[in-house]
Amino acid sequence: MTRALGLVPAMAVATALFGGAAAAQTIKIGVNEPLTGAFAASGTYVVNGAKIAADEINAKGGILGKKIELVIEDNKSNPTEAAAVAEKLITSDKVPVLMGAWGSSLTLAVMPKLMEYETAMVVETSSSGKITTTGNPFIFRISPPSAVEAAAFKGIVDKLALKKVDFLVINNDWGRGTAEDFSKMMKDKGIGIGLVETMDQGAQDMSAQLSKIKSSDSETVIVTTAVDQLTLIFKQAAALGLKKRIITTGGSQNPDQIIAQAGAAANGTMHLTTFLPWFPDKTPNPEATNYFISEWKKRGFEFAGCTESFRGYDGIRTAAAAIEKAGKAEPAAIKAAFWDIDVKGLNGDIVFRKSGPEGKESGQSQPNVYLIEINDGKVAMKAL
C-alpha cells in the first residue's frame, strides 16, 4: 500500500515532464467560437478559415521552428459558455494567445478572463464599440467596430437619399450598439430615426416586428444580425409585402447564402461587408485573397462562407505574427508583440492602433468596409 502511494507522485512528475515535452513541440492557439446555437453557421466558417491559416503556416515550417496547433472549443453562442471556454483554454490547455469569440456579447463575457489570466485575444468578428473602449489591454481587434461601419456608410447616405430609417437589430451588444452608432451618425446628417425594433438571437419568427415596420413612415430599414436570421427576415418581409429598402450591417451576411436561401426576396437588398471575395482584384491584397479563396474552394466549402471565414484566416495569421515577433510562446511577450506587427490582411493591413482609456488601451486595426447590392441574384459593388 505504501509503495502504491509512493508511485503517485512519481507518476505525477512523469506526466508533468512528458506532458510538458509534448506541449512544447507545438505552439497552441486557443480558438473560442460558436459552433452550435444561433451563430453556428458563422462560427463554423471562421474555424474553417482558421484551419487554412494554420495549415498554410505549418506547411511553410511553422513559427519559431514549431508547428502551430489550434485548440478549438465551442462556446455554444452563449456568453456564459464563452467565458468558461476561455478559462479552460488558458488554464487547462495552456494556450498563450486566443482568438474569439465571434459575437460581441460572447467577447465581452470573455474579456474579464483575459484580464484575470493576462492573456491576449485576437477579436476577429465582434463589432460592439464597448470591446475596445472599456480599457482591456488584452484585446486586439481586426474587425471594424460599428462606429467605423457607420462612418464608412456616412459617405453614401446622401447618394441613397435616405430620409427616415427604422432599425431591426439583434437584441444583444452587437445589435443595440449598431443601432446606437448608426442613429448618431444619421441624426448628424439630418436623417430621421423611426422605430428601433429588436429580436432575440434565437428568434425564428420576426413577423410581428416586420408588420410594425411595414406600417411606419420610413423608407429604409437597417437590419443587423447574422445570416440565418437574415434569411428568415428577407423571406418574412417578402411574405408581408414589405417594400422598403433593406440595408444590413455587421459583415456576417454571407450574401451568397442569402441569395440561395431567400431567392428573389434578396433582390434589391444592400449589405455593408468587410471582404470582397467576388472581386478579388479590388481587395487590398489580391494575391493573398486569391490564395485563400482557391484554398477554400479546394477544401469543398461553400463559397458563401468566404465573407465570414476570412476573419478566422486573418485572425490566426495575426496571432501567429505576434508569436513570431515575440520570439517565444509566452502570454506577456505575445501581448506586447501585437503592437509591432504588420500583417497583410485580406481586408487591409493589420496594424494595431491604441483605443480606449490611457494606460490600458486595447488594439484596433482599421479594416475596410464596402457596400454591396444584390441584383437579379448577383452581388454588385456600390461605390462608397
Next chain:
Amino acid sequence: MNEFLQHLVNMLVLGGTYALLGIGLTLIFGIMNVVNFTHGVLYTFGAYVMFIVVQQLGLNFFLALPVAVLAGWLLGAAIELTLLRPLRGSDIDTTMLVMIGAWIAMQSGTLWIWGGVAKSVAAPFPEAPLVLGPVSVSWLRLFVLAAAALLILVTYLLINRTSLGRAMRATFQDQDTASLMGVNVDLIYTSTFAIGSSLAAAAGALLGPVYVIFPQMGDLAAVKAFAIVILGGLGNITGAVVGGFILALAEELGAGYVSSGYRDAMGFLIIIAVLIFRPTGLFARAERVG
C-alpha cells in the same frame, strides 16, 4: 388599423402551429402524466425527416409530411417501449430524469450527425404572398395553418369520438378499472405516447420549411408547448388549441405595441396571470379529489 389586421393574420398562422405543438404535449403531459422532455426533440426530428426526404432524397414535399408523421409515431413508440414502459409506476422524478437524459442524448445525436449549422427545406409554393387588401400572408404559411387545423380536428375526433379515444381516457383515469373492462393498457400507453410524438414531429415537419432547421430548434418550441398546455389546462385538447392562439396573440401584440425586446416574455406574463386566477388552467375540468 392595417397594422392591427396584419398582426391578427400573423397571430392566426402562428397560433395554429402553437396549437399543434400544444395538443401533442397535452396528450402526453396532461393525459399520461409524463413530463415529456423529448417533445422538443421530436419536433426537431420531424423537421430533419423533412430535410432528408425533400432535400437529400429529392422526393415530393407533400409525400414527406406523412413520412415525418409516421417516423415521429415510430420514434415515440420506441421511446415508450424502451424507456417509459420499464418505469411505469415509478415516481414522477425518476421518469422526468430519464426523459431529460433522452432529450440530451437525442439532441447531441442530431448535432453529431448533422452538425450545428442550420439547414433549410424548399417548399413548392409561390414566393409572392397572397395579398388581401392591407394584409398579406405567404402561401406556405396558409398551407401550414390548414394542415395544422386538419391535424387538430383529427386528434380531437380521435380522443373524443372513437373507442380508442375512450379507452385512452379511461386508462389514464383509472388504469385498473379500464383493464378489468378489457382495455389493453399496454397498447394504450404506447399508442398515446406515439400519437403525441407524431403530432410533435408533424409540427416540426410543417415549421421546418417555414424557418430553418438546427439541432436546438426544439428547445424553445418545447418551452412554448409546456406553457400552452399549462395555460389551457392539462389534458384538454380545446384548452391547448385556445392556449396556442392566446400565446400567439400575446406575442404578436406584445411585440407590435409594447416592445419587441420582450416578445417572448409577453406570453409568459399572460401565463402567470392565468395561473394566479385559474391555477388549473383555462379549460381544466374540476379535478376529482381522492
